[in-house]
Amino acid sequence: MSDxxxxxxxxxxxxxxxxxxxxxxxxxxxxxxxxxxxxVGSPFVSAPMDFHCSPTPPAENQSALFNASGTNDTYYDNKCLEVPVNISDDLMEETYNGTGYFTGLPTCPYIEYDTSIFTSTINSDWHIVCDHDNQRPFYQMMYNIGGLIGSSLGGHIGDRFGRKKSVQVGCVTHLVAVMLTVTVPSYPFILLMRMVVGVAMVVMLLPAWSLALEVTPSRHRSLVGMLMGLPYSIFVAANAIIAYYIRTWEYLLLAGAFPGVILFPLAMYIDESPRWLVQKLREEKAIRVLESAVNFNNAKLSEPVDVTVKKLVEAAKESAGASNSQSLRSQLQELLKYVRSPAMRVILILSPTLWFLQSFLYLSVAVNANNFTTSGPFLYMALTGLMDGSAILLSTPLATRLGRKVIIFAGMFGGGVLFFLELLVPSGYGWARWILVMAGFLLVGGSFQVNYIYGPELFPTETRARGFGFLNLLGNIGFICTPFVTENLAKHAWWTGGVFFGVSGLLGSFTIPLLPETRNKPLPETLQDVEDRRNKKLMEKAKRKNERATEENTT
Structure with missing residues (x-):
């Protein structure tokens, strides 16, 4: 840390x-x-709905008759026509009997949906079935692609224009994109807006998180950083409760976006990060913000705010001059130096691999509700929120006592084993499946939380921000891969999800032993510190080996 x-x-x-x-x-x-x-809202917003395909408009109230006779489950059989129908103009009717739709799909010209769980979803409104079934992953994937783009844009906008401005821009963009999503009747446009929403959310989230930490005193920063993960977990459970009462996807999206209506005026009111203002040499604005902070908190300073800020601005000028003096060529040389370093090379290979596998596993289990239970994803999603919050409360304190590696290894390995065991549970023991999957998610969520502390600690101070950004990039790629398993592979074979979850957990755990422990260790400032950390560990290992050899010889 600089002066x-x-x-x-x-x-x-x-x-x-x-x-x-x-x-x-x-x-x-x-x-x-x-x-x-x-x-994680796709199990509600784009949930698959049971359906029945017909080559021609069926008799009026046919599905109701099947329901009355108690064979409704066999009516909605989710089967496409074995022989495609030649779609002709005289078949094209928008609706029939108020319950079914003409789809224009050769293997399912007319379709009726079972609305006992959901009134409508993205999949039912746009008939993502049969010939269009391969489009199912796109809804989840487009948001994650937007998040990948937003990861770079959010940091750039936040650093260039300020944390406050970035939150404002992201908030407005998000609200507009959601409104267009529920009003414009075009599935490709919905996917485009889905990507825009992904960008907007990250453009809001990263600067808001930075702003909160940058105004928090150092002695409270770890606690605040840990507890700020809890609101997400709480709102995952709240979203499941809201979805239970709102079964139409448009209204659920609007309900989920409603906090933005409160956020925008609040974002206009809050102060900009004084740390960012000082770094940008905006002295007068920084003085006004810090004076406001002193007044609100009734603080007593040893010297006037303007005097302190002037000193900080001078220090920031020196720091900025030192960082700007590095040329592109020297940056490339620095990167090559990192790749050549044995200690850093291990970190650059294994740590991103862990982040990819862990992110893929975390999101895959979270959005796998519709494959896990047929009675509705509401309880499943509520429990994942509970498990995620519990993981945050349990794992972070344990990491300070037991070490980062122990918690991450135990979470990934234990979670992987539990997901494999879930595949072996007989069909009559559904309660056991629930226990194994939720316990596995608790372990994975705990390791994910600790990895947000552990990941940056692996890199030296001179490249810590860039290194952490690289890890998040690989994590976002893991998110993007999620729907191909939960939406595509899982519908062909019920066991594919559990196999991928178990393999991801075990492979991720195998990366941990080769990475260094960082608990109670000074953070490396330079690449040489990273090398020294590895060399010290190797020397201690060689010393223990020699001591054991000496004891064996004496005995």
């Missing part, structure tokens, strides 16, 4: 944690409140 960072943390410590930070923390919570309906 500038130390000085700013001293100032924040003097200001304290109180009323000034409250609206900023609330804004971060409101951003997190909008995330679940998009990231």
């Amino acid at each position: 500038y960072d130390d000085s700013f943390d001293v100032l924040l410590t003097s200001i304290g944690f109180g009323r000034w930070q409250a609206p900023i923390i609330l804004a971060t919570v409101l951003v997190a409140a909008q995330l679940p309906v998009h990231l």
Whole structure:
């Protein structure tokens, strides 16, 4: 940490944690409140609905007759026509009997949906069945692609225009995209808006998270960083409850976006990050913001705010001059130096692999509700929110006692084993399947939480931000791969999901032993520190080996 960072943390410590930070923390919570309906909401919004295909319009109220006779399950058989129908103009009718639709699909010209669980979803409104069944993964995938784009845009906008401005832009973009999604009758347009929503959410989330941490004194920062993950878990469970009462996808999306209506005026009111203002040498604005902080928190400073800010601005100028002096050529040389380093090479290979597998596993289990249960995904999603919140509360304190590697290895390995065991449970023991899957998700969620602490600690200070960004990039790619398993492969064979989950957990755990432990260890400042950390471990291992050999010889 630079002298500038130390000085700013001293100032924040003097200001304290109180009323000034409250609206900023609330804004971060409101951003997190909008995330679940998009990231893990596909089991509700784009859920597959049981259907019945007909080559011609069936008799009126035919599905109702089947329901009355108690054979409704056999009527909605989810089967496409074995012999495709030649679609002619005289067959093209928009609806029939108010319950079915003309799809224009040769293997399912007319379709009726079972609305006992959902009134309508993306899949039913746009007939993502039979000939269009391969389009099912796109709804989830487009959001994750947007998140991948937003990961780079969010950091750029937040660093260039400020954390506050980025939250405002992301909030407006998100609200507009959601409104267009539910009003424009075009599936390709919905997918485009889905990607825009993914971009907007990350453009909001990353700067909001940075803003909350940048206004928090160092002694509270770890606790605040840990607890800020809880609102997401709470709103995952809340989203499941809301979806239970709102069974139409358009209204559910609007309900999920409603916190943005509160967020926008709040984002206009909150202060910009004073740390960012100082880094951008905006001295007068930084003074006004910090004076407001002092007044709100009733703080007492040893010297006037303007004097402190002037010193910080001078330190920021020196720091900026040092960082800007590095040319593109020297940056490439630095990258090559990192690749050639044995210790860093292990980290650059294994840590991104872990993030890819862990992200894929976490999201895959979270959105696998419709493949796991046929009675509705509501309880499944509510329990995943509960497990995720419990994982945050349990894993972070344990990581400080047991170490990062132990928790991550146990979570990934234990989760992988439990997902494999779930495949062996007989059909009559559904309660056992629930216990195994939820326990596995708890373990994976705990390891995921600890990895957000562990990942940045592996990289030296000089490249920590870039290294953590690279890990998040691989994590987003893991998210993108999720729907191909949960939407495509799982419909062909029931066991594919469990196999992929188990394999991902076990493979991820195998990357841990070769990575260094960071608990109670000083963070590396340079690449040489990373090498020294590895060499010290090798020397200790060789010493223990020699001691054992000596003991064996003496005996």
